[in-house]
Amino acid sequence: MNLLLYIPASGELFYIVFGVMALIGLIMYSQSKKLYTLHVFVRHFSMLDLEFPASPLELATYIKGIFLLPKELSSSSLRALKGRLYLHFLFIPFLYGTIFLLCIQIADKMNSWGSYIFTTLAFIQIIPLICDVAENFYLLQKIHPNVSPSAPSVHKAYQLLAKIKWAIASIAVVFAISTLFYFWLSGNYSFTSIQFPGIIIGELIIIYILARIIPKKPKINLEKYQNIGN
Helix, strand or coil, rough: CCCCCCCCHHHHHHHHHHHHHHHHHHHHHHHHHHCCCCCCCCEECCCHHHCCCCCCCHHHHHHHHHCCHHHHHHHHHHHHHHHHHHHHHHHHHHHHHHHHHHHHHHCCCCCHHHHHHHHHHHHCHHHHHHHHHHHHHHHHHHCCCCCCCCCCHHHHHHHHHHHHHHHHHHHHHHHHHHHHHHHHHHHCCCHHHHHHHHHHHHHHHHHHHHHHHCCCCCCCCHHCCCCCCC
């Protein structure tokens, strides 16, 4: 089997979609650094804490804890959380669009079985996309001060959405990257394919530079808030 990793003119769409995804991801990352809650003590939390809580009660506790913070910190955390969730709706199509285009590019250069596998991996990205949108809506409707724990069945369905999303997207990415590296290392590539990692790395460098030059707010000193939970 010979894979000529030539990225045709249509591959330019991949670079655009990937670049926009990385830029939105940078903004979302900056918002995630502003997420705080009162959970035993005042602490930072991540979106993974909300995606994979140990129980329905823990998810409700994270969200309630935001409203229990001092007004300034609570308002800042709520804006960051809602802003990140709304921006995530824009991020979703670019994320799964990137995976779709990558798999389609590889499928176009493989034999019949390889083409079938990667074409399937490309089109089933609609499943994690739908799961991600549903998960986002679920979290948005949970954000209020009197949030109550969901029923166990609802919580299990919510966690199932997250697992399906991560599993399908991760499998496609691992298969795609492994295939690319295999053929690059085995020498089965066209010279023009060198532009592929070069452009991706270039875009990531630009995003990194933007992250470094964007003014950052002073880091919040949590020590002064630690007595409010007592």
